[in-house]
Amino acid sequence: MSAGKKPIAVVGSINIDLVANTEQIPVEGETVLGRGFHIHPGGKGANQAVAIARLGHPVRLIGRLGDDAFGTQLRRHLEHAGVDISGVATTPGSSGVAMITVADSGENCIVIIPGANAWLTPDDIEANIDIIRSSGIVLTQLEIPIETVEHLAKICAREAIPLILDPAPAKELPASVLKSVTWFTPNETEAAFFTGERNGTSELRDPSHTAKTLIGRGIPGIVLKLGSRGAFIASKDSLQERLSPFPVQAIDTTAAGDAFNGAFAVGLLLQKGPVASARFASAAAALSVTRAGAQPSMPTMAEVDRLLEAARAGDLESNNGVGERSR
Ligand code: RIB
Numbered sequence: 001m002s003a004g005k006k007p008i009a010v011v012g013s014i015n016i017d018l019v020a021n022t023e024q025i026p027v028e029g030e031t032v033l034g035r036g037f038h039i040h041p042g043g044k045g046a047n048q049a050v051a052i053a054r055l056g057h058p059v060r061l062i063g064r065l066g067d068d069a070f071g072t073q074l075r076r077h078l079e080h081a082g083v084d085i086s087g088v089a090t091t092p093g094s095s096g097v098a099m100i101t102v103a104d105s106g107e108n109c110i111v112i113i114p115g116a117n118a119w120l121t122p123d124d125i126e127a128n129i130d131i132i133r134s135s136g137i138v139l140t141q142l143e144i145p146i147e148t149v150e151h152l153a154k155i156c157a158r159e160a161i162p163l164i165l166d167p168a169p170a171k172e173l174p175a176s177v178l179k180s181v182t183w184f185t186p187n188e189t190e191a192a193f194f195t196g197e198r199n200g201t202s203e204l205r206d207p208s209h210t211a212k213t214l215i216g217r218g219i220p221g222i223v224l225k226l227g228s229r230g231a232f233i234a235s236k237d238s239l240q241e242r243l244s245p246f247p248v249q250a251i252d253t254t255a256a257g258d259a260f261n262g263a264f265a266v267g268l269l270l271q272k273g274p275v276a277s278a279r280f281a282s283a284a285a286a287l288s289v290t291r292a293g294a295q296p297s298m299p300t301m302a303e304v305d306r307l308l309e310a311a312r313a314g315d316l317e318s319n320n321g322v323g324e325r326s327r
Contacts, residue, residue, distance in 0.1 A: 006136030007058040007084070008265050011125065011152055012045015013117040013143035014063045014078070014088070015096035016070040017254070017294055025103045041077040042098055042294035043117070044141040044168060047255045051262025051284065053082040054298040057269065060135070062087035062128045063144075064116040066095035071116070077295065087128040091116040096143070106250035106289060112143060112169070120144045122151035133159060137265045141166040146173070153180035162268070166261050170194065179218040183274075185261055186214075187225045207232035208240060223264065223278055225257055225285070233278045241275050246286035246307060247316050255294035260285040263304065283307045 021036040041050075045063050052059040061083050065071035067090050074095060078085050094115040102108045125132065125148060132138060138156050140149055140163065149165070153176065156163040162182040167173065170186070170193035178184070186194060188204050195213045197204070204210050204224065211222045211234035221239075224232040230245040263284035267277025283304045291297035310316050 005058055006269060007060055007131075007134065008052050008269065009060050009062065009087075009131050009135035009138045010045050010049040010052070011062045011120075011132075011138065011140045011144070011148070012048065013043040013096050013112075013114070013120075013141065014041075014046040014061070014065055014074050015043035015098040015112065015115075015117070015143075016040075016074060017042035017098045017100050019100045019102055019254070019293070021102050021104075023104050025101050025107065025109050038293065040293035040296060041074055042100075042255065043074075043096055044143050044166060044255075044258055045139075046074070046078060046083075047258035047294045047298070048139050048141070048166070048262040048265075049078070049083045050081045050295045051259045051288075051298045052266055055263060055266045055284070055301045055304070057266045058084070060084040060087055060131045062120070062124060062131060064089050064091050064120045064124070066091055066093050066116040068094050070095040070097070081295065087124075087131050089124060089127075091119045100254060102252050102254060102292075106253045108252070108254050110254075114143065117144050120148050122148055124148070125151050125155065129155070132156070132161065135161060136269045137162045137164060139164045139166070139261055139265055141168055142171055142173075143169065146171065150174060150177055153177045156180060164261060164265055166257065167194065168257060175218060179220075181219060181221075183221040183223055183264070184214060184219045185223045185225060185257075185264070187257055188227065191224055203229070207242070208234070211240070221274070223260075223281075225260055227253070227256075231260075231278055231282050233274055235274065239274065241278075243275075243279055243282055246283055246311060248286045248290050250289040252292045252297065253289045255297060256285040256289045258294065259288035259298055262298070280304060280308065283311070 264281035
């Protein structure tokens with residue numbers, strides 16, 4: 001762990017991703033021929049932790065793995081990526097598994113079988129309370145039990161530790177959780193779930209209106225991840241800013257949202273401020289969609305800096321900018 005930097009804690013899921021590549025995502029009842037099959041380390045919690053480690057920031061993960069062969073493999077990957085896994089416990093049975101279909105467009109769909117992730121309880125948070133207390137920022141998502149997220153939110157509020165909640169996959173959350181998070185980072189589908197504004201497409205009509213609605217529900221800070229349309233950041237202190245996307249060729253959007261969240265936390269701890277941190281995070285997410293797989297796609301600090309510099313110099317070709325719509 002590098003000296004002088006306050007570590008980040010991630011509380012979340014660890015999955016093995018079983019990925020089928022197809023021309024198009026099949027519709028209900030359809031059988032399609034796949035082009036390839038890959039196994040990658042994944043899980044939103046683990047992905048965010050790896051994103052942070054790749055950017056050179058110390059990170060500790062609190063999670064659960066099964067005692068199966070996937071568990072052993074995933075543990076090894078995390079250690080190799082430089083994630084501190086002293087907070088990762090083992091549960092008898094299977095590790096979390098994600099069945100992912102990635103289409104040629106880069107878009108994906110995911111089915112998750114929680115396995116050991118379902119056994120991450122408030123007791124695990126208590127057992128690792130020192131990790132939480134010594135962190136500069138805590139990140140979590142919704143692939144673990146809601147009561148664990150609730151407990152974590154209570155502790156972060158009590159100890160005044162900023163909490164970034166990625167509400168993925170979207171599910172109802174108690175008002176107490178919404179009020180305790182510092183930054184709430186839905187993609188468009190998730191934002192529509194929390195505001196009830198479905199318009200038949202996955203695109204939000206008016207991100208500024210959506211952000212205002214979410215702030216009205218008591219959430220202090222919002223980052224809307226708008227995929228190929230960039231991002232929108234807003235806070236109760238009347239911050240409102242639209243961030244344009246980075247034009248990149250997307251081949252796999254899996255975990256782009258995780259790249260965004262990990263990088264956003266790193267940016268905030270580097271004192272970049274919320275808008276510059278969101279821009280930094282958009283660049284990390286854009287780079288991640290240019291590579292296959294969840295954790296293998298996470299960029300380094302040098303790569304993110306290069307993309308930001310190229311954008312500043314007006315040196316980017318505009319083709320199909322894709323950010324983090326799907327994960
Ligand atoms: O956000 C992408 C992740 O969602 C995948 O790695 C998969 O494991 C699911 O958790």
